[in-house]
Each structure stands twice: as structure tokens, then as C-alpha cells.
Amino acid sequence: MDIMRGVLSIIKLFGGIALCVLLLLISSCDVNKFNDSKISKSVIIDSFFVPFDSMEINSIDFIHQSSNRLYICHPEISRVTMVDINTLEKKTIQLDSTIGKCYGLMMLCEASDNNLLIEVSGNVFLIDSTGKILKTIIRSDWETDPKCYMSHIFETALHFDKQNGYMYIRAIYDTVFKDPLAITQYPIEGKCNIADSQIQDLDIYYPNIYKRNYFGFLKNYSRTLVDSTLVYSFNADNYLYTYNIYTGQKENYKIDNPYRYREVKPANIKKKSNSQYLYDHFSEEPRYHWLLYDHFSKNYYLTYFNEFKIENEDGTYNSLADRQIIILEIDSNFKTKRFIEPPQNHIKIFPLIFGTKGIIGREHLPQGIKFYVFNSI
């Protein structure tokens, strides 16, 4: 009898300890979840206005920054506006009509000798500063080609290395995304010698997390080229991946982000043809979005969308504009330095633009763009 009582009291003791551990775990999760003290609030410290006509304002698409220069693309009117954010000098580049005939997203980057590389839906042209085509680099039709090289989204726009003369462009092997699990089998980046238009694939693939899970629309990634290193961030992965374009050396770095409370839940592959389901999954799950490099502060900035609920239990709905966005400031050793909360949501922050005084957001007004310089406190 005494032995039985002894066993029972030991079980009770262990049960009590287990309960305490459980309570501690729950409370630590809560602290992690609701302690926002590390996030730095943004303060607008400066603003400036650049006039644009209504056609230009309504057709703003991709924005590329190189040092003080912004290249604002207007694909619907075949135009690029160059703005110097220091002098506010504005120059219009009217593009050759051949470029205008390529329907789709327009992305660009600077090439050598003040020329530009411009891409519209997988067609890449080298143009001069007046918009005249100097050379056609790539011609493709992504709707029929089984494999193509195109930026596809703004976060994976073109990059050019002035030292080696290569353009870096996203490789898409399954252009119609027939097999969602096959994405990990193919290289995701190509390099193109703009002198002879020869393209070769680089040894860069989707990370292993995409081999194990189906993430639906959360398969996007963002990458930037800094000196000799391509740096990648994937929607559903908590790592940054680097690739040295000269040596081929690869590294990965875990992202320090306490505001990522949980891993991304995979999507249900049985619903892969239900785009509304995939869109809701994409909207509700936490995700990394856009990785950019600030050449002034020498930091990387990675935007992160926290988890979100489209519909509340009482049947009301939430606006995606109210979703929590955090900007991670990451140093050149890939250590997170700060977490920044962007300013009010009427200010557009994508893509992040950088100035000497801080990050720059925008408000598109009928008469032009008001730029807001913000920094954290």
C-alpha cells in the first residue's frame, strides 16, 4: 500500500513539474508575442515634392534606385522618369516604341557608360540615356516558352555587375507553374554576358524547406547584388542565402527575428488549383517580402509581414493595409540590428528608397509624388 502511495506521489510530483513547465512555456510564448518594445517607431524627419502629370502618376510601376538616382517606370506610357533625390532634378526618358509593344511589367537597372538595361516580360534591351535601343539582349515569350529568363516580380528585378559585364536575371523553368513541387529541381538564377547575349545558369536553387513543403503562392523570393555577392531571401524561409558571383561560394545565415512567432504553415496541395484559397493562405501567413541594400548606411533592409487574419470570428473583415509590417535592419555580417515600424499606411514604402538621412516613403498625389524621409526613434 505504502509503495503504491509512493508511486502515486511521484507521479503527482512529475505531473506538477510538467504542468509548471507547460505554464512557463505558454507564458514565454505570450511574452514573445506581445512584447513589441524592441520595435523602433518611425518619425518623419523631412519631406520633398516632385511634380508629375496625372498620366505619369497613374502609370507608376517599378522603381529602381542607384545611389541618388531613382528610375521610376511608367510601362503604360513607355516612359521612365529619372529623379535625383538630392537635387530633385527630373529627366524624362521616352522609350523606343519596340519596348512599348512588349506588354507587361517593366524593370530596369543601370549598365555601363550611362546606359540602362530594361526588361519587359522577359525581353531585355540595352538602351541609352535617351531611350534608344542599342541592342536587344534577350527576346522571349514566357507564355509559350517552357523556360525563360525574366524578373517576374519586382523583388527579383535585374542586376548588372559593371566589373564583369554580366547581367543577373531570374531563371524560370516551369513558366506556367504546372508542377508546384518541381520548383526545387531547377536553378533560379542565370547570368547573361551582355556583350554576346550568352546565358548560363548559376548553381542556385530553392532552399530545402521548399522540397519538404508546398507553400502555394509563398514561393516568391527577393534578391539583391552587393559587390560580388547575390543575397536571397525567400517568403517562407527564415534564412538569408548568399552566392559569390566570382567564386561560386555559398553561405546561409539564420535571420534573427523574434517577431516571427511561428513557422509558415504549408498550403494544402490538394487545393493547388484553387487560387482564392492560395491567395488567402498567402495573405494570412507570415512572410518575408523584399530585401534591399542601402549603399549609404551599408545595411540590408528586409521587410516582413506578420501573420494576419482576413476574417474575424464575428464575421467582420480586416484590411490588409492594417497588417503589421516590420523592417529588419541587417548589417553586412547578416546580424539584425533593429526592427523598424514603418510610418502611417497612407505612405507607400515599397520598394524602400534610401537617402543619406534615412528611409524614404512616398505618397502619390494628383500633381506629383510627395517623398517622406523617415527614421526610427
Add this chain to the structure above:
Amino acid sequence: MYSIQFSALLVAAVFLLFGCENTYKNNYKREKNIRKFLEEITKEPPSKNFDVIIIPSSFCGACTSETLDIIRDEFFSEKVIVILEANSLLSEKIKSIAPHSTIVTAESKTIEKYGLVFVKTRYIKCRNSNIECSLEIIEENIPQLTACISK
């Protein structure tokens, strides 16, 4: 005896679950606020019968040239309310392909507040204040769209 009761309960629960799934699909859950939304935007209650096209512009692929072609083919002679986020270039295109349409612009925040968050351009038909059909404007749905419009 206990295991029979338990099995019966399990079977009932499975049926209930499937029932919920079907209800979700057929209940036009997201579309239910369309009348309230139109009332807020136009500042007057909508009539009992109306046709709406919602064009989401915030997601890539939501409004493609294929979508615009279908709108032209199916809605050229129709009176339809087209809801879009402020974009004068798209408004002009819509006016040329659906000349009898009424363009209503709304901020995405307002559209989202009423749960009208769709990944693709969508047609909603409302008759006697009830949603009769709600279909994505995509090539695969053309027969259903034609049937629904002419019903």
C-alpha cells in the same frame, strides 16, 4: 455498446464537417456585404437587382488582358457596376470595352473591410437582394458566365 455510440458520434461529426464545407462554398460568404459596400461608396442604397464586376488591382494577374477580353465579349451590352481601385488608365479601358458600365472607384482598404477580397476579377449577380451567382472572370468560367448573365 460504448464503441457503437462513439462510432455513431464520429460519423455524425464527419457529416457535420462536410456540411460546413458545403455551406461555406454555397453561401457566398464574402459576397454577402456587397450591398452594404455599394451603399457606403455610392451614398445610396443599391437597387434589388444589380450586376457587379470587382477588379482587384493589388495582386499580380488579377486583371490580365485575357480578363479584359472576356469583359468586352460578355459585358459589352450589359449594364454593370465596375468596382476598381482608383486608376484612370484602367477606367478608360473599361469604358471602351463595357460602354454601359458605371465605374465606381474605392480604396482597397474599403473593399477589404467588406470582405470583398478576391484574387481574380469577379462577377457578382444580385437579384431580389440575393446573390444569384458569383464567378471569377476567367476563360474556364466563360460558359457559366454566359449562362448566368443571360439567366
